Amino acid sequence: MADPRPSHASSGTMRSLAIPAYTTPKNYTINSITMPTLSSPTDVLIRVSAASINPVDTKVAAGSFSFMHTATFPYAIGHDCSGTIVAVGDEVTEFVTGDEVFTMLPVTRGGAASEYAVSDASRLVKKPPSLSHIQAAAIPMATLTSTQALDRGNALLEGGLEGKTIFIPAGLSGTGSAAILLARNVFKVGKIITTVSTNKLPLVAQYLGEGTVDQVIDYQEKDVVKEVGQGVVDLYYDTAATCMAHLGIMKKGGTVVSITSMCRGETMDKLMPAPWLIKKFLDLAYGFNSWRVGRWGCKWDVLLTVLDTADLERITRWTEEGKYMPVVGKTVKLSNGDEVRMGCDAVYQGKGGVGKFVIEID
Ligand SMILES: NC(=O)c1ccc[n+]([C@@H]2O[C@H](COP(=O)([O-])OP(=O)(O)OC[C@H]3O[C@@H](n4cnc5c(N)ncnc54)[C@H](OP(=O)(O)O)[C@@H]3O)[C@@H](O)[C@H]2O)c1
Incomplete structure (x- = not known):
């Protein structure tokens, strides 16, 4: 397929959501x-066609993790992308030019919201x-x-997840909406309970389907504990x-899996090398x-996502089988700086967004 962006490619430059120094989304420029x-x-x-923005992308760009991971500038934002292969290295055997692919770029090599x-x-x-x-x-x-x-959760709960009761706050967030559909x-969980802010109440059935939650x-x-009741959730x-x-x-014997709490030091170390003191601090917090969770008779686990292509292939199969499709709340074009800034800001603030915010690389 002809590259629709030859002028950039031949000059060795490209357009990118890239920042010259740590900053928040209001100051992002293309x-x-x-x-x-x-x-x-x-x-x-990869010639990128679309990229989605995650909270961690905006936090890294704001310098929130600079004590562990120093960005090099200009820092190109984003890790999730989908596009078409335009060149392959000598040892690449499983892909050829023209293949359409998607991935999560590693922490050390972002730049998803870029032309390449x-x-x-x-x-x-x-x-x-x-x-x-x-x-x-x-x-x-x-x-x-x-x-x-x-x-x-499936592994830690006695008898697995099937038929059990699950509580997933932020039902219209990127992770929450995905979890509810899966x-x-x-x-095949038995009962799904979720939370959203007041103005999103009517959107739950619209985006997740009538009767899914x-x-x-x-x-x-509302008082969430009162609404759910004591000892209900697995x-x-x-x-x-x-x-x-x-x-x-929580029910006694239940499990709490968090993606928003401090993970173990060694878990962090696997993602990016962490100083000894930080690992000790993480272990203490964990x-x-x-x-605290154990006092309620429950297990505790904290997850730090890693790219596992086998998992990504399972998810791809579920989309083909009609079992899953990500919720995309808003799509904007890279050339529209104001919309890009606004969408990234909602992700950074952790408020107001629905599903995933995607930037189309036009
Ligand atoms: N550990 C990991 O590997 C990992 C991986 C992915 C994400 N995360 C973290 O997980 C969190 C969620 O990520 P995400 O991608 O799903 O974020 P997101 O799509 O940006 O959604 C965040 C949503 O949370 C809702 N929210 C805020 N406060 C809430 C509260 N008190 N109760 C219920 N909902 C609330 C907001 O909805 P309203 O507008 O309705 O308030 C907002 O839309 C982020 O902190 C992210 O950094 C961690």
Whole structure:
């Protein structure tokens, strides 16, 4: 396929959502930066069609993790992307130019919201024709996270997840919406309880389907513990840092899997090397939270998402089988700076968004 962006490619530059220094979304601009090149024989160059933005992308760009991971500038934002391979390294055998692929780029090599991105071939999954680039770009981090969290719950709960009661706060978030659809259609849970803010109440059935959720609670107006009741929930999948305030809803023998709490030091170390003191601090926080949850007779687990292409392939199969499709709340074009800033800001603030925010690379 002819590259529709030859002028940029031939000049060795590309348009990218890239920042010259740590900053928040209100200051993001679309800049011209050097195109990435294949730096290893197993690399591929992708012409990106769409990228989705996750909270961690905006937090890294704001410098929230600079004590552990120093960005190099200009820093190109984003990790989830879908596009077409335009060049392959000498040792790449499983992909060829023209293949449509999607992936989550590694923490050390972002730049998804750019015209081009480079990835090791081992991190790629082929995009089926049934998924648009926008849908594929919406999948990686949020859906992988929720798949891996539900897998953990399934393994930790006696008898697995089937037929059990699950509480998933933030039902219209990227991770929450993915978890609800997977819990219902793949993991066959018995009852799904969620929370949303007041103005999103009517959107739950619209985006997730009529009857998918059994109980929706307005977390701004209602007392969640009172609404759910004491000792009701088998698995709490904490997507909103709310679990410690809601432990009363847990059944004895239940499990809390959090993606918003401090993980173990060694878990962090696997994602990016962490200084000894930080690992000790993480272990202490993890131990304290584990003790708090343990007092309610429940297990505690904290997940840090890793790219597992086998998981991404399972998710792809579920989309083809009609069991899953990511919720895309808003799509904007990279050339529309104001819309890009606004969408990224909602992700950064953790308020107001619905499903995934996707940037189409026009
Ligand atoms: N550990 C990991 O590996 C991992 C992986 C992915 C994500 N995460 C983390 O998980 C969290 C969620 O990620 P995401 O991608 O799902 O975020 P998101 O799509 O940006 O959604 C966040 C949503 O949370 C809702 N919310 C805020 N406060 C709430 C509360 N008190 N109760 C219920 N809902 C509330 C907001 O909805 P309203 O507008 O209705 O308030 C908002 O739309 C983030 O903190 C992210 O950094 C961790």
